[in-house]
Amino acid sequence: MSAATLEQLREQVRGQVIAPNDEGYDEARAVYNAMIDRRPAVVVRPANVGDVMSAVRFAHENGVDLAIRGGGHSVPGFGTCDDGVVIDLSSMRGVRVDPAARTARAEGGATLGDLNAATYAFGLATTGGIISTTGISGLTLGGGIGYLARGFGLSIDNLISADVVTADGSFVTASEREHADLFWALRGGGGNFGVVTSLEFQLHPVKDIYGGPMFFELSDAGDVLRWYRDFIADAPEAFGGFPAFQIAPPLPFIPEDRHGDTFLAFVACWAGPLDEGESVLKPLHDVAPVAAEHVGPMPYPALNGAFDALVPPGLQHYWKANFVTELTDEIIDAHLKHGPEVPAVNSTMHIYPINGACHRVASDATAFTHREANFATVIAGMWPDPADNDANTKWVRDYYEATAPLSEEAGYINFMAGDDQDRIRANYGSNYDRLVTVKRQYDPDNLFHLNQNIAP
Ligand SMILES: Cc1cc2nc3c(=O)[nH]c(=O)nc-3n(C[C@H](O)[C@H](O)[C@H](O)COP(=O)(O)OP(=O)(O)OC[C@H]3O[C@@H](n4cnc5c(N)ncnc54)[C@H](O)[C@@H]3O)c2cc1C
Numbered sequence: 001m002s003a004a005t006l007e008q009l010r011e012q013v014r015g016q017v018i019a020p021n022d023e024g025y026d027e028a029r030a031v032y033n034a035m036i037d038r039r040p041a042v043v044v045r046p047a048n049v050g051d052v053m054s055a056v057r058f059a060h061e062n063g064v065d066l067a068i069r070g071g072g073h074s075v076p077g078f079g080t081c082d083d084g085v086v087i088d089l090s091s092m093r094g095v096r097v098d099p100a101a102r103t104a105r106a107e108g109g110a111t112l113g114d115l116n117a118a119t120y121a122f123g124l125a126t127t128g129g130i131i132s133t134t135g136i137s138g139l140t141l142g143g144g145i146g147y148l149a150r151g152f153g154l155s156i157d158n159l160i161s162a163d164v165v166t167a168d169g170s171f172v173t174a175s176e177r178e179h180a181d182l183f184w185a186l187r188g189g190g191g192n193f194g195v196v197t198s199l200e201f202q203l204h205p206v207k208d209i210y211g212g213p214m215f216f217e218l219s220d221a222g223d224v225l226r227w228y229r230d231f232i233a234d235a236p237e238a239f240g241g242f243p244a245f246q247i248a249p250p251l252p253f254i255p256e257d258r259h260g261d262t263f264l265a266f267v268a269c270w271a272g273p274l275d276e277g278e279s280v281l282k283p284l285h286d287v288a289p290v291a292a293e294h295v296g297p298m299p300y301p302a303l304n305g306a307f308d309a310l311v312p313p314g315l316q317h318y319w320k321a322n323f324v325t326e327l328t329d330e331i332i333d334a335h336l337k338h339g340p341e342v343p344a345v346n347s348t349m350h351i352y353p354i355n356g357a358c359h360r361v362a363s364d365a366t367a368f369t370h371r372e373a374n375f376a377t378v379i380a381g382m383w384p385d386p387a388d389n390d391a392n393t394k395w396v397r398d399y400y401e402a403t404a405p406l407s408e409e410a411g412y413i414n415f416m417a418g419d420d421q422d423r424i425r426a427n428y429g430s431n432y433d434r435l436v437t438v439k440r441q442y443d444p445d446n447l448f449h450l451n452q453n454i455a456p
Contacts, residue, residue, distance in 0.1 A: 001041040001083075005062065012054040015047035015091050028088065029080060031069070033317040034386075036077030040067065040084055045091035049163065049171060049197045052087060052108075056195060057169035059085040060447055067450045068191050071111050071135020075317045076418035078191065078450045079138075087195060089137065097122055102203045103160060108196050110136045112146075113308075115201075116301040124203035125300050126158045130267070130350075132305040133313075140199055141190050142414035142452075143368045145376055147240035147269035147303065148206065150232075150356030156187035156366050157357065158202040164194040167443040171197075185438040188368030189428070190413055191451040192435070193442045209303060210277025211241065211269040212295040215248060218340050220288035221264035225335060227287045228266070228351070229327040233374075237356040238272030239280060245339030245349045249310060254292040262340050263291060269303055310346055311382055318381040318393045320400035321415030322407035323373035327351070331406040338399035343392055344383035349399065352376045369429040370410055377407065378415045413452040424452055 001019075010017045018028040019042050028043040041064065044055040059066035065084030072079045072090070080086055089109030095118035097104045102124055106115050113132030119125050127148040129139050136155075144155020152158060161175035164182065172194075174183035185193055216224050228243050246265040248254045266284060270277040274297050281295065324331065339349050355374045363371040381396040383389075410426040425432055432454070439446075440456045449455075 001062070001064070006042060009042065009044070009055070009058050012058070013044055013046065013051045015051045016045040018043040018045070029086070030313075031072045031074065031077050031079050032313045033075055033077055034314045035316050035318075035389075036080060038077065038080045038082045040081055040086045043086040043088050045088050047091060049165065052165045052195050052197055053169045053171060055085060055087050056165050056167065056447070060167060060169065060445075065450060066447055068195050068448070070109055070137035071133060071139075072313075073134045074138060075319045076416065081450055089197075092197065095119075097124065097203070099124065103200055104203055105198050105200045106136050107198050108137045112136055112139070113301065113305060116304050119203055120207065120299060120301050123205055123207040125206035126201045126203050127152050127155045128304065130304065130307065131311055132301070132308055136199060137196050138191065139414060141186060141188075141196065143188050143412060145352050145354060145412065147209075148204070148271060149358055150235075150240050150353055151237040151271060152204050153357040153361060154354070154368060155201070156368055157361050159187060160200040160202055162186055162196050162200070163198045164196050166194040167445065167447040181438050182442055185367050185435055187366035188413075188431070189435050189438070189454065192439055192448050192454045194448065206271045206300055208274060208297050209269050209271045209300050210274050210281070210295075210297050211303060212267070212293065212298065212306070214266045214268065214284070214293040214295060215246070215254065215263040215291045216266065216288050217291055218262060218264060221339065222332060222336055223287050224264050224266060224284075225327070225332045226329075227284065229332070231283060232353045232355065236272060236280065239268070239270055240353065241266060241268035242350045242352045245335070245342045247342060247345040248292070249345050251294070253294040258291060260345075262342060264339070268295065271300070315346055315382045315384055316386055316389055316392070318396050319378060319415055319417050320396050320404075321376065321378045321411035322404050323370050323410055323412065324351070324375040324377055324407045325373055327375060328406060331403055334402040334406060338395070338402055341395060343395050344381075344388070346382040346384070347380060347392065347395070348382075349379045350377070352378075364431060367428070367431050367435055369431045370408065373408060376412045376415070377403065378412070379403075416452060421453075424454070427452065428454065
């Protein structure tokens with residue numbers, strides 16, 4: 001990109017415009033997954049929506065790639081590109097809570113931690129993910145699975161409206177009342193339709209929760225997984241949580257001589273009355289003795305940030321995922337074979353429950369179609385040293401090959417790896433054709449193609 005062309009962009013943008021010769025370029029081009037090493041022509045950190053409009057028009061007019069970055073967590077690295085424009089929304093993270101209406105509007109670069117901290121002050125929360133540094137935009141546009149999903153639905157089920165800059169640089173607000181087709185597509189269709197500059201959410205009265213992580217011996221893993229399958233089918237909807245295969249990190253509540261051992265962990269979140277938490281978790285305690293636990297009342301944002309240190313930016317990432325309708329004995333056996341082989345303390349496998357309120361939304365009511373699934377499984381390979389890439393990707397692939405044939409063909413788009421592009425049709429499922437229609441209307445030239453792409 002010529003200096004003159006860049007100069008035009010700098011004149012139009014109030015926020016930061018960072019080109020390869022500018023200070024901070026290497027930090028600005030980095031995304032969360034350290035396997036991704038791309039060199040954009042320019043990174044724009046907008047100060048406001050007007051800057052986003054300018055940057056979108058600039059990319060369109062110059063015919064270059066455009067990548068959108070919210071929290072930067074995309075495992076395939078969709079938040080960056082070679083030689084094109086990156087719009088990095090980390091400069092727009094404000095959150096405004098309306099406590100009377102029980103709503104919050106978060107700017108497009110806000111993280112879950114930003115949203116939760118702002119709403120906690122009012123004793124309110126909505127469904128988000130399990131790590132506080134994940135971007136609220138990328139997470140929500142794919143669906144949004146987290147501790148509160150059984151009670152309140154996916155993040156998209158709580159979305160009231162979104163401000164969007166579309167491919168021609170114009171600004172629209174999408175909701176049930178305005179641009180309803182776009183609003184439908186945004187709720188599960190990923191970053192295909194424009195740059196979301198803010199999201200308005202419905203909030204719910206959740207302040208402190210009862211829960212935390214529990215570690216069970218591997219010899220009890222089968223019993224815990226089978227208990228989970230049966231319990232979660234009709235557990236009270238205020239109960240969220242998931243089992244995981246996890247190497248014990250060096251945390252004070254885990255006996256020192258067990259640090260580095262592999263366990264079947266269970267992370268529980270009871271968002272109902274605090275004084276009921278202990279009795280709700282008793283059946284799980286009765287399954288098998290716990291080797292270590294850190295369970296009790298805590299602020300919801302504390303649980304949401306509890307595992308951040310396990311997944312700092314800069315790890316290598318390789319993930320695979322499937323939806324699961326029936327957690328059969330056969331699939332549990334496959335987990336029991338591969339889960340205990342988890343090779344790194346950062347790596348894990350989670351089985352998230354997505355029944356309850358998630359099932360009360362019709363599969364064509366939003367772009368997220370897989371409402372029949374009871375679980376979203378993710379095998380998340382994360383490790384620090386590139387020298388270990390082969391061993392870790394092999395663990396993920398072997399695990400996936402054993403479990404995928406026993407699962408739904410599709411998986412959650414936000415858990416897809418870079419080599420999952422051939423699964424896009426299955427992932428969008430029965431809503432794919434309607435998504436193409438909306439794509440043709442809002443982005444006929446496929447400017448927004450660095451994502452789980454719906455070709456117009
Ligand atoms: C450690 C970790 C934990 C996770 N935990 C969960 C979890 O608990 N639940 C869950 O549902 N998912 C979870 N995810 C997956 C997560 O939802 C996806 O990685 C998601 O894409 C992250 O969004 P982001 O904004 O941080 O990512 P980015 O890399 O910034 O964005 C990814 C893509 O989303 C789109 N996008 C992002 N922001 C915008 C915007 N403002 N406008 C338009 N498009 C945009 C773009 O296509 C972009 O390329 C996790 C991921 C990681 C790495």
